[in-house]
Amino acid sequence: xxxxxxxxxxxxxxxxANREGAPSSSYNNIILTGFMGTxxxxxxxxxxxxxxxxxxxxxxxxxxxxxPIPRIFEExxxxxxxxxxxxxxxxxxxDVGFVISTGGRFMLDPANVAALHEGNRVxxxxxxxxxxxxxxxxxxxxxxxxxxxxxxxxVEELLQQRADxxxxxxxxxxxxxxxxxxxxxIISRL
Numbered sequence: 559x560x561x562x563x564x565x566x567x568x569x570x571x572x573x574x575a576n577r578e579g580a581p582s583s584s585y586n587n588i589i590l591t592g593f594m595g596t597x598x599x600x601x602x603x604x605x606x607x608x609x610x611x612x613x614x615x616x617x618x619x620x621x622x623x624x625x626p627i628p629r630i631f632e633e634x635x636x637x638x639x640x641x642x643x644x645x646x647x648x649x650x651x652x653d654v655g656f657v658i659s660t661g662g663r664f665m666l667d668p669a670n671v672a673a674l675h676e677g678n679r680v681x682x683x684x685x686x687x688x689x690x691x692x693x694x695x696x697x698x699x700x701x702x703x704x705x706x707x708x709x710x711x712x713v714e715e716l717l718q719q720r721a722d723x724x725x726x727x728x729x730x731x732x733x734x735x736x737x738x739x740x741x742x743x744i745i746s747r748l
Contacts, residue, residue: 587674588611589660590605590659590680590681591662591727592662592682593720594662595690595694596683598659598662599659601744605741614653614656614657615659616643616664617659627639630642643667647667647670647673658678681730681747682728683731683740687710687717689732689734694709
């Protein structure tokens, strides 16, 4: 995974020296999942720094290798994009010592869950609809699933569709909390 675009960041996979004292043998990696705009990338970077782990963002890996996500959706469709995600999931199965920030649907694909759930700690970052809308509307052009006349209705629809999938993972609220507080919350659960 050495070609990860924002990583690997951090000093390396030697978790025995992590600053927070998180258990070093109870998991291989920490995976952050959740809907777009819940803070997966930001929290992932900060969490990796605090735990002296490396960070990888699956969407950034995909963009580095295949180009902008909106273009992938345009040229290959959502199915093509999901196939790329599955290949990334398989690649990540051999890695240890990472905080992995996933795309919003990445861990809802049963193939990705099968590849990554065992041996890793998975947290689902969650936020209320209004908070998500405030966060994602600033970057709407880079989010193909928000294309259309009524992005709020689309977000509500997607949240409902994905609720059961997200519920399989330990939930961490990010509403009205600075990322550093979310990071501390996750660390306290390790």
